[in-house]
Amino acid sequence: MSEVVIIGAGLGGLLCGAYLSRRGFGITVLEQGLQTGGCLQTFVREGERFDTGFHSVGGLAPGEPLYGIFEPLGLMSLPWEKVPDDEGFPFLRLQHPTEGVSAMEREHILEPYKGSSWRLRGGGKVLADALQADILAHGGRVLTRRRVVRIASGTAYCSDSSSYSGIIIADIHPLSCMAICTDHIRPSYLRRLRSYRNGDGVFSVYIKLAKGIPSDGHGIFADGSLMIHFGDAGADGLSHNLTLLCFAPARPFDRNELAISCIAKARQQLPELEPASWWTSTPATWERYTLTPGGSAYGFIKDYDNPSLSFLPPETPVPGLFLTGQNLGLHGVLGVSKTALRTCQSVIEYSKSL
Known part of the structure; x- marks a missing residue:
C-alpha cells in the first residue's frame, strides 16, 4: 500500500x-x-x-453518529462519562417561531438537546x-x-x-x-x-479553585456569551478547577481586564467561585499552537x-x-x-x- x-x-x-x-x-x-x-x-x-x-462531546450513544466512527477504532473503551440528561427542556426560551422551519431543520436544531452528551475522564x-x-x-x-x-x-x-x-x-x-x-x-x-473569513478566536481563563464546587458534568452558558466548564470531579465529588471561555478578536487587548470581567460574570452563576490562581490564553496563543490565522477557534x-x-x-x-x-x-x-x-x-x- x-x-x-x-x-x-x-x-x-x-x-x-x-x-x-x-x-x-x-x-x-x-x-x-x-x-x-x-x-x-x-x-x-x-x-x-x-x-x-x-470539554464535552455529543453523539456517542449506540445509534448516534459519533459512535459509528469511534467504535470501530476501539475508542468506546475509553473512560467516557455520560452527562446526566436534563429533567426538562426549557422550550419557552425559543425566541423565534418555528412555523417556517422544515422538520429536518427542526430536528437538527434540537438534536443536541435530545441526544446524549459525554465527558472524557482525563x-x-x-x-x-x-x-x-x-x-x-x-x-x-x-x-x-x-x-x-x-x-x-x-x-x-x-x-x-x-x-x-x-x-x-x-x-x-x-x-x-x-x-x-x-x-x-x-x-x-x-x-x-x-x-x-475566519471566525473569531477564544479567550480562556483557567482557574484553580480555592474551594471545590459540586458538578454533575454539565457546563454553563452564562449570559449568552461565557462558557463555564468544570474540571473532572475528585474523590470528594467536587471540581477543583474551572475553564471560562468567550470569543475574542485577534487584535491586542488587556487580557487581565478581560479575565477579571469573565470571573465576575461567572460568579453571577456560581457565587461560591473563589479562585486560588488563574491563567489565560488568547487567540494569539491558539495561533502559535495550531498555525490557524488569527487563532480562529472554528476556522x-x-x-x-x-x-x-x-x-x-x-x-x-x-x-x-x-x-x-x-x-x-x-x-x-x-x-x-x-x-x-x-x-x-x-x-x-x-x-x-x-
Missing part, C-alpha cells in the same frame, strides 16, 4: 492516521509541537489539569494518546518537533532538514498549507480560499445560505495533496471526525490510481 504523510497531529490528522493505518497504508504523522492532539491537548498548572479545546489527551497508540500498533510513526516548512512534489520538508514522501494529508489551515506548498496552485483556488465561517460555496472538498488542485480538519466542513469533534472519513475515502480512491 501507499505511504501517507500527515501534517499536523490534531484530531483530524490522528483519525486519518488511525483509519488508514488499519487499512495497510504506511503512516507518518508530523507534529510541530511537543505533544500530539492539537485542540485536544491538556496542560497542568499547580497540580490541576486543564483542557484547551475539548481530558482530550486521553483521546489523542489512544489514537496515537493505534497508529503505532499498526506500524505507523508519530513524530513530534517536526515543523513542515515546505511541500513540493509529494514530499514534506521539515525545519530540521528531514523530509518525508508520500500522499500528503494536511491537517492544518488550508491557507497555511498553501503558503508552504511550492507546487503550482491554480490562482482561482487561492482566490477562493482567501475569500473566506472558516460557513454560509448556511450557500453551503456549497463555503464547504471545501478534501482534494486540492495539487495531485496527492489532501486537506482535512474543521475548515472543510463542520467544526467540533463530530464535524472533524466526519471530515476525516471523507479525506480517508478520497485518499483510498486516489491510491488506486497510482
Whole structure:
C-alpha cells in the first residue's frame, strides 16, 4: 500500500492516521509541537489539569453518529462519562417561531438537546494518546518537533532538514498549507480560499479553585456569551478547577481586564467561585499552537445560505495533496471526525490510481 504523510497531529490528522493505518497504508504523522492532539491537548498548572479545546462531546450513544466512527477504532473503551440528561427542556426560551422551519431543520436544531452528551475522564489527551497508540500498533510513526516548512512534489520538508514522501494529508489551515506548498496552485483556488473569513478566536481563563464546587458534568452558558466548564470531579465529588471561555478578536487587548470581567460574570452563576490562581490564553496563543490565522477557534465561517460555496472538498488542485480538519466542513469533534472519513475515502480512491 501507499505511504501517507500527515501534517499536523490534531484530531483530524490522528483519525486519518488511525483509519488508514488499519487499512495497510504506511503512516507518518508530523507534529510541530511537543505533544500530539492539537485542540485536544491538556496542560497542568499547580497540580490541576486543564483542557484547551475539548470539554464535552455529543453523539456517542449506540445509534448516534459519533459512535459509528469511534467504535470501530476501539475508542468506546475509553473512560467516557455520560452527562446526566436534563429533567426538562426549557422550550419557552425559543425566541423565534418555528412555523417556517422544515422538520429536518427542526430536528437538527434540537438534536443536541435530545441526544446524549459525554465527558472524557482525563481530558482530550486521553483521546489523542489512544489514537496515537493505534497508529503505532499498526506500524505507523508519530513524530513530534517536526515543523513542515515546505511541500513540493509529494514530499514534506521539515525545519530540521528531514523530509518525508508520500500522499500528503494536511491537517492544518488550508491557507497555511498553501503558503508552504511550492507546487503550482491554480490562482482561482487561492482566490477562493482567501475569500473566506475566519471566525473569531477564544479567550480562556483557567482557574484553580480555592474551594471545590459540586458538578454533575454539565457546563454553563452564562449570559449568552461565557462558557463555564468544570474540571473532572475528585474523590470528594467536587471540581477543583474551572475553564471560562468567550470569543475574542485577534487584535491586542488587556487580557487581565478581560479575565477579571469573565470571573465576575461567572460568579453571577456560581457565587461560591473563589479562585486560588488563574491563567489565560488568547487567540494569539491558539495561533502559535495550531498555525490557524488569527487563532480562529472554528476556522472558516460557513454560509448556511450557500453551503456549497463555503464547504471545501478534501482534494486540492495539487495531485496527492489532501486537506482535512474543521475548515472543510463542520467544526467540533463530530464535524472533524466526519471530515476525516471523507479525506480517508478520497485518499483510498486516489491510491488506486497510482
